[in-house]
Amino acid sequence: MEELRRMIQGIKFTQLIAGEVFRIDVPLNREEMLAKLQESEPIFLRHIQPIDRIVPIQGNADDLQALSELVRHARMRWENGSTAIHLRRVEGTSFPYSAADTKAVLDAVIMELGGETTMQSPEQILSIFAGQSELYVGWGTPAEQLSDWPGGAIRFQREDDQISRAKFKLLEAERAFKLYLETFREALDIGAAPGGWTQLLLERGLRVTSVDPAELHPKLAAYPRLTALKKNASDVQFAPGTFDLLVCDMSWSPMQMAKLVLEKADALRDGAAAVITVKLMHKKPLQTIRDVVSKLETVFELRKAKQLFHNRDEITLYLVKR
Template sequence: MSDWIGTANHGFATLAMEELRRLFRDIKFVQLRAGEIFRMEVPLSREEIMSGLLEKEPVFLRHIQPIDRTLPIQGNADDLQALSELVRSARMRCEGKTIAVHLRRAENTKFLYSAADTKAVLDAVLTELGGEPEMQSPEMICSIYAGVDDLYVGWGSPKEQLSDWPGGAVRFQREEGQISRAKFKLLEAERAFGLRFETYREALDIGAAPGGWTHLLLERGLRVTSVDPAELHSSLKAYQRLNYLKKNASDVKFPSGTFDLLVCDMSWSPMQMSKLVLEKIDALSKNATAIITVKLMHKKPLQTIRDVIERLESEFILKKAKQLFHNRDEITLYLIKK
């Protein structure tokens, strides 16, 4: 038996729980924050759960945290003292490792301390134990969820927790002159799928306007062909490596094998989008990468996802399907051309 806390994008916890039910029999859930955070009890060991999740990672499960210890909240300084003693008792997990401390709080928790204050105290303890506090790419994470009456504490690697951000909530800093929020989606996809866009040569951006994804790829040094009947942001005209076609993507053709990267973030129906992407398959080189968002416009999102993936798999190998933190009513697909 093992206990966990799972997180999904707001409004999508029900779909995450449905996927988990299909993975693990006799799983039980309790909602901690409606539509987003839930506790689950599974009649399997931690190792069995991790094996199942890593073999077939759910699309809508953004983050998962084991519950190794539960501490009652006193509502005073004793809570930080209890957390400090718990961390001290885990010396073997800490010594010689880079470690991040993550705290998330329920809105009505009795725990008095902020994430910054909690981290400052526990970082001092970790240093005392021979660990090295580290927020970016740590080897180990101490995750704490402050519920209404209890602190749920668990340890795990970023891989085991599906993210090295608290609750999987990936934050990027907005830049001056940024064209659109959509850039964050592509930045997160790059991170989540282990990609490095600067290693690609020639990209095709379908449905590019206003140009957030195009801008990121140009910044990475790629040559980019952007197709959209709407206008791109005027700042992109400064890039000589941009080829902008103010047309519908269905009306343009390209020489065979031109592009080694295709990106598509169109607000079209999922099946129209997949049809358009498949029309451009000959323009992609062998083993080209595709990053595509699928808009979940219908009442049966799991069926929509299955239908789109089945259609795209006629020409692509699906590497991963995931609802990223910066996705709204959509998911992101990472595919490789066969």
């Protein structure tokens, strides 16, 4: 909220789900609002949907009827490419239908109109948020809504041999920053244990040097492309220009982490990428982020800072060495 307040004068907030979802009213039109978000995407905003229509909830089949009518009248849009229907509900809403039921009905209407529906990689999204007594309905592309997952809540399937849930963070970063991990060759993973990130990098075909005083999961011993150093990162040194990717997920004091990353920067080639989590330990997260970023910017260029769905009290930075 603070980020948006600083960005848009006269913005008004109404909370829909405490600490999670809010409605904003802004003295801007849709294009102006989208342009502002594109210009500098807020770190803590994962998803936004326009409110093109507000439908009062009746609590019976009339609600589905009203949504179907709304879709029919927006016919032109369904001819523009595949559409996904996203529905989210506030607890206690009087809207009686599940996301699956609503989707089934609206998918049928879109198909009847000659449109195409999809779950994955849609060209446009019809987002419906069921509040206590009103449905907020809006259309947009995934880029405009900042995510192609309902509410930005991207979910990955847990695999049987997965070492840690932390792996989801790097998987999400890969998508959020359009990173294509398989295009890198030689990675340094600082704060690697138990090894979820290292596992993903190895699976993507990279050679990995992992540094952590704690034990890596024994499963990782099966990878010949892994060099595991059971050490504190401040006690290891590498030849200049060894790595083209640095990842660091240390859950440590942000400024100490930044200092340590800078110490390792010589080991990176020019143009090397870095994916780093920043723990937000203090009350002033925006200030902490500013301090850490300005320290790292002595060597790196910041490409994007985002609180990912799988980040808790932290954010993830994507940087490139100058």
